[in-house]
Amino acid sequence: xxxxxxxxxxxxxxxxxxxxxxxxxxxxxxxxxxxxxxxxxxxxxxxxxxxxxxxxxxxxxxxxxxxxxxxxxxxxxxxxxxxxxxxxxxxxxxxxxxxxxxxxxxxxxxxxxxxxxxxxxxxxxxxxxxxxxxxxxxxxxxxxxxxxxxxxxxxxxxxxxxxxxxxxxxxxxxxxxxxxxxxxxxxxxxxxxxxxxxxxxxxxxxxxxxxxxxxxxxxxxxxxxxxxxxxxxxxxxxxxxxxxxxxxxxxx
Amino acid sequence: xxxxxxxxxxxxxxxxxxxxxxxxxxxxxxxxxxxxxxxxxxxxxxxxxxxxxxxxxxxxxxxxxxxxxxxxxxxxxxxxxxxxxxxxxxxxxxxxxxxxxxxxxxxxxxxxxxxxxxxxxxxxxxxxxxxxxxxxxxxxxxxxxxxxxxxxxxxxxxxxxxxxxxxxxxxxxxxxxxxxxxxxxxxxxxxxxxxxxxxxxxxxxxxxxxxxxxxxxxxxxxxxxxxxxxxxxxxxxxxxxxxxxx
Numbered sequence: 158x159x160x161x162x163x164x165x166x167x168x169x170x171x172x173x174x175x176x177x178x179x180x181x182x183x184x185x186x187x188x189x190x191x192x193x194x195x196x197x198x199x200x201x202x203x204x205x206x207x208x209x210x211x212x213x214x215x216x217x218x219x220x221x222x223x224x225x226x227x228x229x230x231x232x233x234x235x236x237x238x239x240x241x242x243x244x245x246x247x248x249x250x251x252x253x254x255x256x257x258x259x260x261x262x263x264x265x266x267x268x269x270x271x272x273x274x275x276x277x278x279x280x281x282x283x284x285x286x287x288x289x290x291x292x293x294x295x296x297x298x299x300x301x302x303x304x305x306x307x308x309x310x311x312x313x314x315x316x317x318x319x320x321x322x323x324x325x326x327x328x329x330x331x332x333x334x335x336x337x338x339x340x341x342x343x344x345x346x347x348x349x350x351x352x353x354x355x356x357x358x359x360x361x362x363x364x365x366x367x368x369x370x371x372x373x374x375x376x377x378x379x380x381x382x383x384x385x386x387x388x389x390x391x392x393x394x395x396x397x398x399x400x401x402x403x404x405x406x407x408x409x
Numbered sequence: 410x411x412x413x414x415x416x417x418x419x420x421x422x423x424x425x426x427x428x429x430x431x432x433x434x435x436x437x438x439x440x441x442x443x444x445x446x447x448x449x450x451x452x453x454x455x456x457x458x459x460x461x462x463x464x465x466x467x468x469x470x471x472x473x474x475x476x477x478x479x480x481x482x483x484x485x486x487x488x489x490x491x492x493x494x495x496x497x498x499x500x501x502x503x504x505x506x507x508x509x510x511x512x513x514x515x516x517x518x519x520x521x522x523x524x525x526x527x528x529x530x531x532x533x534x535x536x537x538x539x540x541x542x543x544x545x546x547x548x549x550x551x552x553x554x555x556x557x558x559x560x561x562x563x564x565x566x567x568x569x570x571x572x573x574x575x576x577x578x579x580x581x582x583x584x585x586x587x588x589x590x591x592x593x594x595x596x597x598x599x600x601x602x603x604x605x606x607x608x609x610x611x612x613x614x615x616x617x618x619x620x621x622x623x624x625x626x627x628x629x630x631x632x633x634x635x636x637x638x639x640x641x642x643x644x645x646x647x648x649x650x651x652x653x654x655x
């Protein structure tokens with residue numbers, strides 16, 4: 158390979174590498190967008206970790222980036238690079254929010270209001286709604302400190318007494334119902350006794366001392382009935398075969 | 410004793426190779442040649458590796474995170490892993506295996522055949538003639554190759570996420586851009602510069618140190634690769650402490 162060609166390829170390699178680095182940086186940082194952006198100034202009392210490059214969402218759609226964050230006296234001035242197609246109103250609400258529940262990453266949430274259009278150079282006052290775990294725990298701690306244990310004990314006692322009274326009332330009612338059930342059960346027992354007597358009488362009848370019992374328990378009678386039955390069957394069959402033997406019909 | 414003095418000799422060798430008049434007019438052709446050998450020629454293997462890095466990272470991240478956190482965390486996980494760790498270290502290992510071995514073998518062969526001594530006798534500074542272009546070429550090539558791997562791996566991860574992992578391109582890129590920290594990108598490049606410097610220096614140092622015959626040249630080659638791998642890992646940890654300590 159000629160020296161010139163090799164040099165050209167190497168220079169091309171270096172240029173492609175540098176180009177890819179620039180392209181990659183703009184791509185990964187979300188700056189690779191068509192169309193120009195305009196800067197909007199927002200002041201916050203506290204940005205709690207908002208950084209340059211953090212995303213900006215207008216009604217939930219990513220529309221820009223935080224361009225600058227700097228301290229100005231006792232406030233924080235934040236420059237926001239917004240897409241040209243976003244038309245801010247004077248009552249636009251700009252809030253810092255947390256991406257995750259742990260509150261480590263921030264973004265700016267912009268909610269447009271119904272008011273008149275904000276001209277270029279209009280300065281907004283933002284609010285910080287990012288989840289600050291330390292602050293949350295401090296507030297919880299303060300709330301717990303406000304608790305009066307004696308007052309809480311008195312209230313709990315009152316609640317316990319009310320509860321006991323209600324339970325006693327319910328128990329009394331249940332006891333009455335149980336008495337009623339017991340008396341009903343006694344009547345049912347008497348009726349069952351009568352039924353038992355009746356069943357005993359029937360059993361005596363069937364044991365063989367009565368006519369029905371004898372009929373039911375006599376083997377001889379059973380054999381005779383069976384024998385008669387067989388004879389009747391034979392007779393019927395014979396009648397069927399030779400009806401003239403038994404019936405003689407003459408008209409004239 | 411030799412082990413104790415080795416770091417000192419290494420630093421001295423690096424200083425002798427770099428802190429000399431560069432003589433750009435004479436060094437340029439050799440720098441171009443070394444850039445071609447260690448940079449341009451490594452392009453295809455880096456490209457191939459980055460495709461698989463992108464594919465694997467996307468699948469693994471999706472497997473780890475899907476159903477636990479929102480889908481855009483796949484983009485975040487892939488991009489940060491690739492930018493901070495995978496691209497610089499993987500590229501450095503590939504280049505170390507490819508270039509440190511070839512450099513130490515080449516210079517070792519020159520040393521045992523007394524070509525380096527001949528250069529000295531002729532009044533040519535062997536450090537400037539042989540080491541400077543190699544070290545400079547590696548220091549420049551590795552970051553460029555790292556950038557190639559970063560962009561390619563993330564683009565491939567985006568593609569596989571969209572086509573097979575049910576993560577839309579918008580969601581993936583939202584994760585990439587939303588959690589992008591410039592420090593990750595530049596930290597990865599700074600690592601790459603250091604890794605390139607180490608690989609180039611190791612290749613030359615162990616090649617120059619070869620004594621005897623072919624066996625020692627082979628030993629020097631192995632030492633160059635092993636030392637490069639060890640130094641890459643050690644430097645990676647130190648750079649993590651410097652750049653990415655919370």
